[in-house]
Amino acid sequence: MIRFPNPGSDISSFIRIFYEIFEVLNSQDFFSLDDMLLALVKRDLATSCGFMGEEALLLSVRKDRSRDPLYNQSKMYSELFKVLGWIHPLKRKLNFQFTYFGTHIVEAKLNPSAIFEQAALGIAYPNEILDVKGDYQLRPFATFLRALGALDGLLSRDELIVGPMCLGNDRDDLLFNNMIEEIRNLRGSWQALNDRMEAIAGQRNISLNTMKNYTRFPLAVLRWTGWTKGETNKIIYDKSIKFDRLTDKGYRALKLIEESKDIRKIDLEEIDETTKDAITRLSFYQILGRAGFDTAPVESILIEDQVLVENYLGSANHPILFSPFQELHSDYLYSIFPNLSGREASKTPIGLHLSYARGGTAEIRYSSVELIGETGHLIEELASGSQDVDGETLDVFKEPIERGWDLGTSIEYIMSQYADANKDIFYPVVEKLFKAIGYDCELSRTGVNYKRWDAMIRSPKHSMPVEIKSPGEEKFLSVKAIRQALENKVILLARAASATEFEDTSLVVCYNLPNDRSEVSSLINDVFEVYGIVIGVIDFRALLQIAGSHLLLKKEHNRNQLEKLRGFIRLSHP
Numbered sequence: 165m166i167r168f169p170n171p172g173s174d175i176s177s178f179i180r181i182f183y184e185i186f187e188v189l190n191s192q193d194f195f196s197l198d199d200m201l202l203a204l205v206k207r208d209l210a211t212s213c214g215f216m217g218e219e220a221l222l223l224s225v226r227k228d229r230s231r232d233p234l235y236n237q238s239k240m241y242s243e244l245f246k247v248l249g250w251i252h253p254l255k256r257k258l259n260f261q262f263t264y265f266g267t268h269i270v271e272a273k274l275n276p277s278a279i280f281e282q283a284a285l286g287i288a289y290p291n292e293i294l295d296v297k298g299d300y301q302l303r304p305f306a307t308f309l310r311a312l313g314a315l316d317g318l319l320s321r322d323e324l325i326v327g328p329m330c331l332g333n334d335r336d337d338l339l340f341n342n343m344i345e346e347i348r349n350l351r352g353s354w355q356a357l358n359d360r361m362e363a364i365a366g367q368r369n370i371s372l373n374t375m376k377n378y379t380r381f382p383l384a385v386l387r388w389t390g391w392t393k394g395e396t397n398k399i400i401y402d403k404s405i406k407f408d409r410l411t412d413k414g415y416r417a418l419k420l421i422e423e424s425k426d427i428r429k430i431d432l433e434e435i436d437e438t439t440k441d442a443i444t445r446l447s448f449y450q451i452l453g454r455a456g457f458d459t460a461p462v463e464s465i466l467i468e469d470q471v472l473v474e475n476y477l478g479s480a481n482h483p484i485l486f487s488p489f490q491e492l493h494s495d496y497l498y499s500i501f502p503n504l505s506g507r508e509a510s511k512t513p514i515g516l517h518l519s520y521a522r523g524g525t526a527e528i529r530y531s532s533v534e535l536i537g538e539t540g541h542l543i544e545e546l547a548s549g550s551q552d553v554d555g556e557t558l559d560v561f562k563e564p565i566e567r568g569w570d571l572g573t574s575i576e577y578i579m580s581q582y583a584d585a586n587k588d589i590f591y592p593v594v595e596k597l598f599k600a601i602g603y604d605c606e607l608s609r610t611g612v613n614y615k616r617w618d619a620m621i622r623s624p625k626h627s628m629p630v631e632i633k634s635p636g637e638e639k640f641l642s643v644k645a646i647r648q649a650l651e652n653k654v655i656l657l658a659r660a661a662s663a664t665e666f667e668d669t670s671l672v673v674c675y676n677l678p679n680d681r682s683e684v685s686s687l688i689n690d691v692f693e694v695y696g697i698v699i700g701v702i703d704f705r706a707l708l709q710i711a712g713s714h715l716l717l718k719k720e721h722n723r724n725q726l727e728k729l730r731g732f733i734r735l736s737h738p
Contacts, residue, residue, distance in 0.1 A: 449462055604620060
């Protein structure tokens, strides 16, 4: 029987605990269960004997760690984080590292449901991450949904136990169909179902209550994702029993499962390394794409992978149901993906995470900065100094140029290098990038009160104040920066420090756009409706793309559109 740890059945709290642990521990090369425990205590998320925080820790400590309630709670969390692919164990089994997948869980913090659903579907046994008792070939949540579909959309807790959770091989159609038939035969007799439960408990030498506890996490996931909803049925067993009913969303997830090519680690053991790498990359970025992430920056990397995978599958356009970080060992994955341990990824040199693209729906009008001019990949020409480009500006792209990466890959790498930069590092880089694309940009000196803006783009007619937010100040844009941009424009107009027109934009440069853009968008719109003042937002990735397109591809942007930008910039990827 598949056994899921049970640290709690509130999935929102479970995900929040991961965020808090990540925030406290992600700067470490590795962490232990005790580190996790102390992080929970620090954030007042540890409870024991009716107390919270340090009091709970004092009351929890036992000489025998196996009897320590909080230590065991951390261990259960770690087991689930491992099976979801968010952390990986090191050689010492109780030391861990956050994974590349785990960073994306944090990236989707404001709306984690879509990526959590993908992680649930990605759970598969056996895998190289966990030592699991029993000889299973099972993708549990896919099997649960398939069983629900085969049983008229209804499945009770005890049926979940006697059926999918005890299935030995979900790839064996005969075994699966026999399981469905057994459940159908049990229906109508509550006693027969109880007898079957007791027989399983006896065979596995566990109590009925323990078996039922193993269902708490699976049932919580099914309901939290919206794949099922609870429903009381008095007919199937001639008494009132709670069932899970498959929802429309659950049927859509089931359709994805049925249309996907299910690949497991065992399938990759007999294929060549190049094809294995291709499947690993493509399947993971498909997961991110289905979860609402912007995968455009890696599309160029995946073109050859797509061809190799199509040759392996024998057909095109198959979604892949395979989650590398939930089935494959980290030593192999670190050769494919970036990681947080300081070791350099050798085959996919992109940043620590892709951007989460799923934002709010109340966005205001976008102004698109069009990149125009001839397309030409001139990395070799630039590297030899054939174009008159400021040396310091080119230094931002120096390493990507030397490595021969394309622009999309280069941008994601540079993003990762400045992911934690404070204003003393980030502001000068922003200044250099604006200069690279032809603007007379100058940072304001600290302490000069009449220059309230962080930088000024000077022009004979269209000067623009620039409010800058480094990732060290805030990773995602907040409404505070918009208020400051409004103040910058008002002060510029009042003091006539530089020539500008009323309808010219007041710029904000941030590291990441907000995950939920609606609040920021609404404020930008309100400022325009009430005061007529235009505020435009450029994130670091967009600024790198404009500068990189200019430096590497000899493309120029439409300056007039930038000067009148209202809202967020939207760029097509090169």
